[in-house]
Amino acid sequence: MSAQPWTFNNPVKVHFGAGCRKTLAGQLAGQKLLVVTTARGRAQFTADPHMGTIQADLTWMDRVQPNPGLTDTQAEIDRLAGQNFDAVLAFGGGSAMDAAKALAAALAPGLPCRDLATLIADPGTHLDRPLLPLHAITTTSGTGAEVTPFATIWDHENRRKLSLASPRLFPQTAIVDPELTHGLPRAATLSTSLDALNQAFESVWNRNRTPLTTLMAARAIALALDAIPRLAADPGDHTARAMIAETSLLAGLCISQTRTAICHSISYPLTAHFGLSHGMACAFTMGAVADLVLERAPEALSEVARLSGHGTAAALVAALRDLLAALDISAQCRAALPGTEALLALRAEMHTPGRADNFSFEMNDDILARVLTRS
Numbered sequence: 001m002s003a004q005p006w007t008f009n010n011p012v013k014v015h016f017g018a019g020c021r022k023t024l025a026g027q028l029a030g031q032k033l034l035v036v037t038t039a040r041g042r043a044q045f046t047a048d049p050h051m052g053t054i055q056a057d058l059t060w061m062d063r064v065q066p067n068p069g070l071t072d073t074q075a076e077i078d079r080l081a082g083q084n085f086d087a088v089l090a091f092g093g094g095s096a097m098d099a100a101k102a103l104a105a106a107l108a109p110g111l112p113c114r115d116l117a118t119l120i121a122d123p124g125t126h127l128d129r130p131l132l133p134l135h136a137i138t139t140t141s142g143t144g145a146e147v148t149p150f151a152t153i154w155d156h157e158n159r160r161k162l163s164l165a166s167p168r169l170f171p172q173t174a175i176v177d178p179e180l181t182h183g184l185p186r187a188a189t190l191s192t193s194l195d196a197l198n199q200a201f202e203s204v205w206n207r208n209r210t211p212l213t214t215l216m217a218a219r220a221i222a223l224a225l226d227a228i229p230r231l232a233a234d235p236g237d238h239t240a241r242a243m244i245a246e247t248s249l250l251a252g253l254c255i256s257q258t259r260t261a262i263c264h265s266i267s268y269p270l271t272a273h274f275g276l277s278h279g280m281a282c283a284f285t286m287g288a289v290a291d292l293v294l295e296r297a298p299e300a301l302s303e304v305a306r307l308s309g310h311g312t313a314a315a316l317v318a319a320l321r322d323l324l325a326a327l328d329i330s331a332q333c334r335a336a337l338p339g340t341e342a343l344l345a346l347r348a349e350m351h352t353p354g355r356a357d358n359f360s361f362e363m364n365d366d367i368l369a370r371v372l373t374r375s
């Protein structure tokens with residue numbers, strides 16, 4: 001165990017558990033709210049017995065697309081600027097959370113600059129005041145964005161992933177109510193679950209890990225390795241849904257401190273160029289990275305293995321490998337991707353600043369080539 005000093009700062013008030021969304025719906029009565037969601041999310045919200053009956057003045061931004069774009073999000077900011085809201089309500093998965101964070105920032109009362117690209121480029125200068133309060137209600141278990149101060153926004157024209165990051169972007173409230181994930185289709189359930197599992201591991205093979213993030217990651221990993229095969233067999237397994245919701249929350253708390261690392265760094269061009277879903281793009285390299293870490297610096301994995309009941313680091317990585325093989329992750333990703341040579345040609349784009357540097361080792365070309373070849 002490291003004797004290095006460490007800090008932990010996460011100001012989000014978290015509500016977890018079946019039915020916990022009732023609490024927030026009651027608290028928001030009478031407010032003027034901007035609800036940020038997808039068309040599907042709006043239908044789910046409206047039909048929900050607790051959210052659908054909320055006594056609040058709702059303005060809808062229900063056009064969130066997967067991987068929200070700079071241009072589209074700026075158009076929504078321009079459309080909504082000048083209206084006054086008490087708070088922003090994010091209802092959905094990672095894309096709704098990301099768009100909602102951008103809107104909560106850019107629509108902050110009195111903000112002189114509402115240009116999202118400028119806010120992304122220099123949040124320290126421009127986000128100099130409290131943003132609109134953000135209440136994040138998750139309908140998938142994966143992103144953890146309900147407890148992080150980051151939003152991923154895509155420059156689709158230039159096939160680039162951007163990150164809006166500021167301590168002011170922490171939501172005020174996170175609602176993780178597994179009941180809201182019950183209707184999620186199998187493919188989306190597995191993809192988002194793999195993102196959650198990957199985020200837990202990314203916080204482990206990470207220079208910024210602390211004893212607390214390791215502890216949370218170990219529980220997240222133990223829950224996910226049990227829950228994901230159950231969900232693959234039966235997406236209607238509500239106990240497994242609650243387990244993966246907890247994984248997602250814990251992994252989100254971990255990366256709110258450590259940020260993500262090599263698998264996420266490699267994943268962004270795979271999503272931008274080949275349309276691979278975020279969860280699959282992260283899962284693609286997870287086994288090869290786990291092998292690499294096991295071989296070169298297994299200490300953190302050993303600690304997680306002990307804490308999660310897997311015994312040794314080797315046994316933990318074997319359990320992860322078994323899961324990835326059972327889900328046929330490599331073949332599914334390879335079907336959507338070009339050959340290894342073409343992937344290696346993108347390696348400059350795979351060095352995402354602020355992600356790659358968090359990895360336990362320097363992410364050089366040798367490591368990238370090894371990981372991509374063995375994924």
Ligand SMILES: [Fe+2]
Pocket residue numbers: 143195199264278282
């Ligand atoms: Fe992720």
